[in-house]
Amino acid sequence: MLTILFIAYYYSPYKVEGINFYHKIWAHRVNSIEKLNSSLNYFDGIELDLVYNFEKNIFDVNHPPDESKGLNFVDYINAIENNSLPFIWLDIKNINKKNVDQILKKLLLIFKSKEYPLNKILIESKNANLLLQFEKVGFKTSFYLPSNLNKKNSLDLSKSLLDIKNVINKYPNVAISTSFKDYHIVKKEFPNHKKYIWAIVKPLHFNHFLIREILKDTSVEIVLLNYHVIRGNI
Numbered sequence: 075m076l077t078i079l080f081i082a083y084y085y086s087p088y089k090v091e092g093i094n095f096y097h098k099i100w101a102h103r104v105n106s107i108e109k110l111n112s113s114l115n116y117f118d119g120i121e122l123d124l125v126y127n128f129e130k131n132i133f134d135v136n137h138p139p140d141e142s143k144g145l146n147f148v149d150y151i152n153a154i155e156n157n158s159l160p161f162i163w164l165d166i167k168n169i170n171k172k173n174v175d176q177i178l179k180k181l182l183l184i185f186k187s188k189e190y191p192l193n194k195i196l197i198e199s200k201n202a203n204l205l206l207q208f209e210k211v212g213f214k215t216s217f218y219l220p221s222n223l224n225k226k227n228s229l230d231l232s233k234s235l236l237d238i239k240n241v242i243n244k245y246p247n248v249a250i251s252t253s254f255k256d257y258h259i260v261k262k263e264f265p266n267h268k269k270y271i272w273a274i275v276k277p278l279h280f281n282h283f284l285i286r287e288i289l290k291d292t293s294v295e296i297v298l299l300n301y302h303v304i305r306g307n308i
Contacts, residue, residue: 084277085302087116091273091282092299095289100163101301102274105135106145107153108306114154119161121272121298122150126166128173131180138167151188159188163196163270163296165218174204182211196270198251202241205248216249216270217241223256235263242267249295254281257288265293272298 083089092099100119104110113120123137124147133147154160169177185192192212199205205215220234238250242264252260254273271294273285288294 080277085304087113087301089299091285092289092297095286095297098289098294098297099299100161100296102272102298103137104301105137106143106306107150109301109303110150110153110306112303112306113301114158114160117160117301119163119296121163121165123165123167125168126173126177126180128176131176133166133180133184148184151184151190154188156189159190159194161194161196161296163198163298165198169199169201169204171201171204174207178207178211181208181213196249198270202245202248206245209245209247214249215247216251217245219250219252219256219260221253221256223252223259231259235259238263254284254288254297257284261291261293267293269294270296270298274298274300 087101088096097118099117100121101109101113101117102121104113104120104122110120122135124133125136125138126133134142135145135147135150136142166177185195193214196214196216197205197208198216198218200218202217205217209215219238223231223234226234241248242250249268249270250260250264251270251272254271257271260269269291271288273281273288275281285297289297
């Protein structure tokens with residue numbers, strides 16, 4: 075009986091920590107059409123990973139170092155019905171100075187063909203200076219913060235926070251995104267700045283109160299949580 079309950083909870087889109095805040099929760103790593111179709115039954119938004127192929131001018135829906143499944147982002151977007159366009163968080167893994175212009179043009183072409191509102195698309199990157207181009211044409215943007223701030227010594231943490239503050243001062247409209255493990259740090263240092271947080275945990279964990287605290291924070295726009303499906307869980 076306990077095994078059945080655990081399996082049911084494992085695949086459930088609704089977790090205890092999200093009660094009363096499901097409107098702020100999106101599904102994490104929705105990198106297959108099967109998972110996309112399932113997620114849209116329960117979530118207002120999804121997060122997925124893209125790798126841009128400069129030579130072919132296509133986006134591969136994939137999270138390196140996982141092996142590519144050959145899913146073109148165009149096919150992914152076309153699988154979404156026009157009457158149910160979700161919010162989308164795009165983690166573009168390899169955006170850089172050399173390909174940013176081509177990436178922007180390609181995304182605009184894809185979303186225009188679908189008549190997809192750009193303000194429903196969040197572009198995330200570790201290169202905050204590249205996000206301004208996306209912001210200017212109507213995309214939402216977020217600066218992917220350096221990871222594991224909570225593990226840095228005081229000197230390294232101070233340097234990282236100074237770098238982040240410089241970015242925020244230069245690009246005040248760009249949000250920040252990070253793991254829930256660094257939430258208390260960014261809450262203290264950037265209490266009013268718009269935040270996107272991911273809380274990737276096992277089904278049985280001891281972070282319920284922290285995730286609840288994050289969901290209650292009005293500066294936190296969205297929290298990504300695990301969502302498991304039987305097929306297409308990649």
